[in-house]
Amino acid sequence: MNLNYRHLQYFWVVAKEGSVTRAAERLGVAVQTVSGQIGQLEKSLGRTLFAPQGRGLVLTEAGRIALGYADQIFLLGEQMTDALLDGAAEKxxxxxxxxxxxxxxxxxxxxxxxxxxxxxxxxxxxxxxxxxxxxxxxxxxxxxxxxxxxxxxxxxxxxxxxxxxxxxxxxxxxxxxxxxxxxxxxxxxxxxxxxxxxxxxxxxxxxxxxxxxxxxxxxxxxxxxxxxxxxxxxxxxxxxxxxxxxxxxxxxxxxxxxxxxxxxxxxxxxxxxxxxxxxxxxxxxxxxxxxxxxxxxxxxxxxxxxxxxxxxxxxxx
Amino acid sequence: MNLNYRHLQYFWVVAKEGSVTRAAERLGVAVQTVSGQIGQLEKSLGRTLFAPQGRGLVLTEAGRIALGYADQIFLLGEQMTDALLDGAAEKxxxxxxxxxxxxxxxxxxxxxxxxxxxxxxxxxxxxxxxxxxxxxxxxxxxxxxxxxxxxxxxxxxxxxxxxxxxxxxxxxxxxxxxxxxxxxxxxxxxxxxxxxxxxxxxxxxxxxxxxxxxxxxxxxxxxxxxxxxxxxxxxxxxxxxxxxxxxxxxxxxxxxxxxxxxxxxxxxxxxxxxxxxxxxxxxxxxxxxxxxxxxxxxxxxxxxxxxxxxxxxxxxx
DNA sequence: ATTTTTCCTTCGATAAAATCGAAGCATGAA
DNA sequence: TTCATGCTTCGATTTTATCGAAGGAAAAAT
The missing domain is CATH 3.40.190.290 (D-Maltodextrin-Binding Protein; domain 2)
Incomplete structure (x- = not known):
């Protein structure tokens, strides 16, 4: 059982954007891709992260927990990229x-x-x-x-x-x-x-x-x-x-x-x-x-x- | 330009194990896979992370920086999985x-x-x-x-x-x-x-x-x-x-x-x-x-x- | 009440990636 | 020199991600 970080990243964008549709737009992929990948993440964790509400989605309790971690993880990822990509410049x-x-x-x-x-x-x-x-x-x-x-x-x-x-x-x-x-x-x-x-x-x-x-x-x-x-x-x-x-x-x-x-x-x-x-x-x-x-x-x-x-x-x- | 977390994960294991061969063993994949994926990571970052030394590898300065972030990122990932996988049990x-x-x-x-x-x-x-x-x-x-x-x-x-x-x-x-x-x-x-x-x-x-x-x-x-x-x-x-x-x-x-x-x-x-x-x-x-x-x-x-x-x-x- | 619109999901085909076997190339040991 | 070890490159194969098409369910519009 291993966490798939691509799935997590899609989850993170959806949680941030509040919608699969907007997330797909921002990610430049089709909605069903995002939907599918999140489904796999939920399956691998054995927990649902989103619950349907109206025609949209809301985070479940597990989803909120996951979002907290994802925020940290991807913040670190960005910081790492920043530090390395042009860190040589050292402005x-x-x-x-x-x-x-x-x-x-x-x-x-x-x-x-x-x-x-x-x-x-x-x-x-x-x-x-x-x-x-x-x-x-x-x-x-x-x-x-x-x-x-x-x-x-x-x-x-x-x-x-x-x-x-x-x-x-x-x-x-x-x-x-x-x-x-x-x-x-x-x-x-x-x-x-x-x-x-x-x-x-x-x-x-x-x-x-x-x-x-x-x-x-x-x-x-x-x-x-x-x-x-x-x-x-x-x-x-x-x-x-x-x-x-x-x-x-x-x-x-x-x-x-x-x-x-x-x-x-x-x-x-x-x-x-x-x-x-x-x-x-x-x-x-x-x-x-x-x-x-x-x-x-x-x-x-x-x-x-x-x-x-x-x-x-x-x-x- | 987007960080590929699978590549980063391979990098992390190699850095920890100190060798592509052992990392591949631990990951259950072939060495050339690990080698290739790390090459892609280096290309996407525009920096080499490992330098050859003898017939092995050592971390470059950029590699050490990356390892610091990777440690944090994957620790968080583990913690998240722990928190969610059987968090329901709530022992x-x-x-x-x-x-x-x-x-x-x-x-x-x-x-x-x-x-x-x-x-x-x-x-x-x-x-x-x-x-x-x-x-x-x-x-x-x-x-x-x-x-x-x-x-x-x-x-x-x-x-x-x-x-x-x-x-x-x-x-x-x-x-x-x-x-x-x-x-x-x-x-x-x-x-x-x-x-x-x-x-x-x-x-x-x-x-x-x-x-x-x-x-x-x-x-x-x-x-x-x-x-x-x-x-x-x-x-x-x-x-x-x-x-x-x-x-x-x-x-x-x-x-x-x-x-x-x-x-x-x-x-x-x-x-x-x-x-x-x-x-x-x-x-x-x-x-x-x-x-x-x-x-x-x-x-x-x-x-x-x-x-x-x-x-x-x-x-x- | 019904239609329309907006979202999310499922299914199967297609595109992209990761993976592995085989071969090559270096380095250090015998 | 020869051998053993460890990393890399190349092309075929498998796995994974992606997208078009179709479907369903809730809100908004009629």
Whole structure:
């Protein structure tokens, strides 16, 4: 009994894309191929990884477990290829892990700062915990995310605030015009795309809605903020994003501002494995927010999730 | 450009076995298959992974890098298969990581204690750092090793001493008899197999040799202690091992005791991700040494490499 | 209620790959 | 030199992956 990594790779793409059809498209093969290979994987493991739901598929419990491993495995594979393919070139690399929930545009803005230093960014996405583990193992230089590292985690990493980014509600074309008048009360009943409930910003927005007696019609919830905005682009609903990205949001998602959400900020963090940043690329990233959105003053202090004075080792008796 | 994981797997086995021929044997395919597939991998990466040396092969620099990744990738694959294949059975699992330097017999003795609890041990080997990372991610319950977790590590883990194991010099057949008389001075000039210099026991032994003006003839150095003893079995030289294993050493390695090394002990450690052990299997392992070699008293205190009072987080301003 | 559309799956033929036998080529030992 | 060992190359063969065609089942549209 041996694991077939090609099957696993197909499984991984399907799980990521959420559909056999899209996975087949991305892989450049026919759907029935993908379907068949996954069937073989399930047979060899003796467990079903997907269960039919509607006309689509959802991961089973075993599937979720497998996805966790697959993420790690193929992240390593990519990293290996990166390290070997042009590792000879040895240009200064900046290995960045990007959390799903972080808007891609924010990530771009942050990493862009390092490009000026003729750094070659190598970006990976993945589950928050796995990215932190890679950080601890020095496979990544920094992780960009929307929440500080969990205090309960077993990894000793350091969270650096990238400041507070004011949040604005956007809408594509007609939507923006329709709800701009009478903001924010106009949002009552308005179609809205929001992050899923495990997201910090979602909590703050819900609170703000409640205190203003606004009950939006939540037409979609997304873990991946890029996906959220892509749906927003189609006019499915209004959506939140940082004020600082207004230009980019207009350009890429064809959306205009509806109104500023007062008192609600999104927090972004750069997580490093060292308290004291040494990598020039990471330093560049940390210096971004002060130039970007901080009319309100410098809000970039360092939060450590660990006591630094390590080594409470008791010798033996 | 896409990494072919089957090719990588062949590369991995060849690198581990040190020879295409043996790898082919282990994989159950013809040598020219293995050779061909590795050639394709090298072509797709644009780098040679093996260089000919004599009539064999050695890893190139790129090959060593690739091996590091491959180790991780296929360890994950194994773990995934383990987790899924009979995960349904959900017998209590005890996932143990075993450091290379730990004698397999010691590992066996320790894990054996958990078997009484009808635990199903799942053992992995690997580089120390990688095992610790797996521990921090809760993919392993405990790591058994010959040194405490590095204080400098970015992982928050706890090292529990498994006591001090007195060390004895062993030798197979004739060797033992030849050097037993006049021990320890007889060791001067004696052929000796020792751990590599990065090993803690090696340091202590060297010190003891020096203070007794003994200069053994070091005929071999090994990272893997099982390999060391296997060579010892052939009569290549004397070798050190814990006294407590005398019976096993005699049985498996056909070697008798030459003499006790006074004042030199080997330290073993169980590393866990929690300060307070909860897993009954891990508890069983921790209780072993007291029953095994401690006429000299109980020497099982807990060493933490971390201050426990976590959460030195500074809020934002 | 029915049709249509959208997905996923199954079946058998076809294309691609991995594999193996045979032969060749180096290196170190006899 | 000759032999033994270990890796590689070449072409035939087997195994595996892939795709066209057809079918079924759930949601959306009528």
């Amino acid at each position: 200064p690399r900046l290995a960045v892990g990007i959390s799903d929930a972080l808007p891609k545009l924010v990530a771009y803005r942050l990493i862009d700062a390092a490009l000026g230093l003729s750094m070659r960014p190598v970006c990976y996405e993945g589950k928050f915990e796995n990215l932190l583990a890679d950080l601890a193992l020095h496979r990544l230089d920094v992780v960009l995310t929307d929440r500080p590292a969990d205090l309960m985690s077993n990894l000793r990493v350091f969270s650096h605030s990238l400041g507070e980014w004011d949040i604005m509600i956007y809408g594509s074309g007609m939507l923006a015009g329709r709800f701009r008048a009478g903001f924010p009360q106009s949002l009552d009943g308005a179609p809205m795309l929001l992050p899923t409930r495990n997201n910090a910003l979602r909590g703050r927005l819900d609170q703000w809605f409640q205190s203003n007696s606004i009950r939006p019609d939540v037409v979609g919830e997304f873990e991946d903020s890029a996906l959220l905005m892509t749906f927003g682009r189609t006019g499915l609903g209004l959506f939140p994003a940082p004020v600082a990205l207004a230009g980019d949001v207009a350009e890429h998602f064809n959306a205009e501002s509806v109104g500023l959400v007062p008192g609600v900020q999104e927090h972004y963090y750069a997580i490093s494995s060292e308290r004291r940043i040494r990598h020039p690329g990471v330093e560049a990233i940390l210096s971004v927010p002060r130039n970007l959105d901080s009319e309100a003053g410098d809000a970039s202090d360092i939060m450590s999730n660990q006591l630094e004075k390590g080594g409470g080792s008791g010798g033996k008796g | 209590p699992r005890l996932a143990v990581g075993i450091s290379d330097a730990l004698p397999k017999l010691v590992a066996y003795r320790l894990i054996d204690a958990a078997l009484g609890l009808s635990m199903r041990p799942v053992c992995y080997e690997g580089k120390f750092e990688n095992l610790l990372a797996d521990l921090a991610l809760h993919r392993l319950d405990v790591v058994l090793t010959d040194r405490p977790a590095d204080l400098m590590s970015n992982l928050r883990v706890f090292s529990h001493s498994l006591g001090e194991w007195d060390i004895m010099i062993y030798g197979s057949g004739m060797l033992a008899g030849r050097f037993r008389a006049g021990f320890p001075q007889s060791l001067d000039g004696a052929p000796m197999l020792l751990p590599t210099r990065n090993n803690a026991l090696r340091g202590r032994l060297d010190q003891w040799f020096q203070s007794n003006s003994i200069r053994p003839d070091v005929v071999g150095e090994f990272e893997d202690s099982a390999l060391l003893m296997t060579f010892g079995r052939t009569g290549l030289g004397l070798f050190p091992a814990p006294v407590a294993l005398a019976g096993d050493v005699a049985e498996h390695f056909n070697a008798e005791s030459v003499g006790l090394v006074p004042g030199v002990q080997e330290h073993y450690y169980a590393i866990s991700s929690e300060r307070r052990i909860r897993h009954p299997g891990v508890e069983a392992i921790l209780s072993v040494p007291r029953n095994l070699d401690s006429e000299a008293g109980d020497a099982s205190d807990i060493m933490s490499n971390q201050l426990e009072k976590g959460g030195g987080s500074g809020g934002k301003g």
